[in-house]
Amino acid sequence: MSVAVGVDDLTAWLRRFAEVVHERRDELTALDAAIGDADHGSNMDRGMAAVVAVLDDAPPTDAAGLLKKTGATLVSKVGGASGPLYGTLFLRMAGAAGDGDLDDAAVARALRAGLEGVLARGKAEAGDKTMVDALGPACDALDAGVGAGKPLADALAAAAEAAAQGRDATVPLVARKGRASYLGERSAGHMDPGATSVTMLVEAAAATMGRS
Template identity: 50%
Template sequence: MFTKKQIVQWLQAFASEIHENKDYLTELDAAIGDADHGINMDRGFQKVITQLPNIADKDIGSILKTVSMTLISSIGGASGPLYGSLFLRASITAAGKEKLTEIDIQKLLQEGLQGVLQRGKAKPGDKTMIDVLSPATVAFEEAVGSGKNMSEAMQQMVAIAEKAMKDTIPTLAKKGRASYLGDRSIGHQDPGATSCYLMLKSLSDSYSSTVNN
């Protein structure tokens, strides 16, 4: 089970990952975007951190909905609506829940993915966060379907997410500001795919650290 406490720890861990990698994400975005992805994401998740003490006693769905609203209102550019949509759709499937099973996490990832797909209109291969979120979601589903436990499924998901992130380097951007560069977008790792990888990695790390202690 993934508990409400672990969800809060995940959000704290993700915020820390974003803060620690703020300059790196901005550097990636400087090559093919507006040079503000790290700055914007850090601003949004620092706001989320300030909200967590007020919502830690709420159900998981309510926690994730507050995260969504906070990100939408505080992150500029495309990242706010995209991550906001991810957490909003995830909040719906987690509504009223105090714990999440492997199947619940699977549904959470699936719904989050659908939220981003509908908001951003990108497809796998367009050099966006979808290139990480989509195969990572499938990897988690396949792991659960084959009988693996939460830790094993998370590890499989993160391994696929890391590979998918790196696989954005040689691809041509077809969505967002990076697409304006045409062939010049090739050879650069996508910043949105990178922050998405950090989100999934922190999710796995938060679960593993509490289970193993």
Template identity: 55%
Template sequence: MTLDVAWAQRWVRRTAAVIGEHKNELMELDRQIGDGDHGENMNRGFTAVVAKLDALEEPPAQVGDLLKLVATTLMSTVGGAAGPLYGTAYLRAAKVAGLDELDAAAVVAVLEAGLEGIVARGKATTGEKTMVDSWSPAVQAAQTAAADGAAPGAVLEAAAQAAEAGVLATVPMLATKGRASYLGERSVGHRDPGAASSALILRAAAATAADPDLGTAA
């Protein structure tokens, strides 16, 4: 599967569909350790992204152009911390994705840039029960897969699997960043909602790379 701008569009549409499917789950995760609006905010944001994509007279020329559209839309429509965090992640990723097609190295660069944006904006590191705990292992897995000669889609699959494992790893963590940190010990025993939505986004990327029929409509 070629990871070109057509794939990127399907990734965005698949993400919107998956976030919509898991909206209530994300809201429940956020109710447990936050203010309960993460699913609603993310669904609103990606619904707006798809609407903007549908309204374009011409499709984006390169992968980076589409990622920039996602970034600016999320920043303007997603409330709470998620909007700036995801917006910065996509914006940083867009800057290294000014390409017609992503090879394995470019996939790694996109994921690295996304993580760098999240860390720069949120000032978080691993082990603090945030979306970094999903993104960081995803980047490490992608780097390893690419170094081993994996194809671009396989690099995304490795990243998605690591992100999903990262979500589960947040359960025993004590939150020390964000709203969840106010709960202290009560934050232990819950999955982080930001890590969970991150894993959904990365799974959508891998799924649309593996199946060209996914994301053709949302």
């Protein structure tokens, strides 16, 4: 049976993600220090804190509006590559959300639209050692689970597992995009911070959505 995902569910997801990012900010920063600008943790923490502040102050009343506001907030508050990429992810999700609550298939379509936006914005492909390496497998697993008629909670759990596997698979890769690509072969042996934060995002979705 499909479960309707509405504003309350999406809000719980975003709040959970913000909590995890805050708790693991130093971990994200350390990962980024190895191959980037050492600011992924602080940037994402600042951005998600701003999103939570918006939700507290003037929460949107529909799913698409909530996703759009989240994307716009991240674009305006997060520096580096994370702001435009995560902002695009949520803005594209908003565009695919349509009116009203989301059923299981709509959740999968929205996340897939977010991935397509990230691909277009970042010009990255699978294997480039970016957030795409976690987000792509997550979308594939979510599509497969929903398509097979699994409960949304189970499909999201599978998506979170796939994201984690994609994240872990970035360790031996040589970066081909972003600041990490400047290191060449020296970027191998390090987990990608963007793939790590995306895994947190999908794990937060699995922990909060499709359980009512």
